[in-house]
Amino acid sequence: MEVVILSGKEQAGALAADAIEALLRAKPDAVLGLATGSSPLPIYDELARRHRDRGLSFAAAQGFALDEYVGLAPGHPESYAEVVRREFSQRVDIDPARVHAPDGAAADIAAEGERYEAAIKAAGGVDLQILGLGTDGHLGFNEPGSSLASRTRLKTLTEQTRQDNARFFDSIDEVPHHVLTQGLGTIMDAKHLVLIATGANKAPAVHATVEGPVTAICPGSVLQLHPHVTFLVDEAAASELTLADYYRHTWANKPSWQGL
Numbered sequence: 001m002e003v004v005i006l007s008g009k010e011q012a013g014a015l016a017a018d019a020i021e022a023l024l025r026a027k028p029d030a031v032l033g034l035a036t037g038s039s040p041l042p043i044y045d046e047l048a049r050r051h052r053d054r055g056l057s058f059a060a061a062q063g064f065a066l067d068e069y070v071g072l073a074p075g076h077p078e079s080y081a082e083v084v085r086r087e088f089s090q091r092v093d094i095d096p097a098r099v100h101a102p103d104g105a106a107a108d109i110a111a112e113g114e115r116y117e118a119a120i121k122a123a124g125g126v127d128l129q130i131l132g133l134g135t136d137g138h139l140g141f142n143e144p145g146s147s148l149a150s151r152t153r154l155k156t157l158t159e160q161t162r163q164d165n166a167r168f169f170d171s172i173d174e175v176p177h178h179v180l181t182q183g184l185g186t187i188m189d190a191k192h193l194v195l196i197a198t199g200a201n202k203a204p205a206v207h208a209t210v211e212g213p214v215t216a217i218c219p220g221s222v223l224q225l226h227p228h229v230t231f232l233v234d235e236a237a238a239s240e241l242t243l244a245d246y247y248r249h250t251w252a253n254k255p256s257w258q259g260l
């Protein structure tokens, strides 16, 4: 695990964009795992800037969203398919037909989960997965209690997550109770995981994820079992980390030839 403590979310976004740019230059047809929520927005802003200013191309790439609400009307502005389109796809040159999301309006949600798993596999798996972190430690929409081996499936949101996400809707009553999310096992299959967490409200979840026991109570903690995971956190989100000084020391002394 690599924990990088940065001064702000723009710096975190730029570092994640560095990793994505390096991947795309080495492998133009890379498969990107796309996260929603507010944390990854600085990454998408930076990728859009690099596309515009220096021709970083996503033309051969593919994208897979982590999750989707169940029960929103197709095209709802807060559906994650729409958020990914608005914040990422339409700002770069990726083929919209190669950006996928689970279909939260599918008649058979269980079958849709299996179809989505098969689609990720058929694409060759995710090369780099962007992740945010819920205040309760969730990844995607894998709420506390999720199996660490879970695959794409229906989940019920906690009230804490519905309240956290109510800011995107007119009222909490409009936040769906159900979602379709890649499982923790699905997420763990990605080759490189890049988690971005900023702000003091994420500090307890960051601490539990990085330094707590590996437990379904904190789904993020499963990342401790992944061989290539990068945590990009700001000072506020890092404020409860026991080994913060060591992470800073490691970053300050990182060999210049070693990427993320």
Ligand SMILES: N[C@@H]1[C@@H](O)[C@H](O)[C@@H](COP(=O)(O)O)O[C@@H]1O
Pocket: 035, 036, 037, 038, 039, 040, 066, 067, 131, 132, 133, 134, 135, 138, 139, 140, 141, 161, 165
């Ligand atoms: N399903 C998403 C997660 O993928 C995201 O990580 C989390 C945190 O969101 P934010 O980054 O806005 O704090 O929100 C949602 O629940």
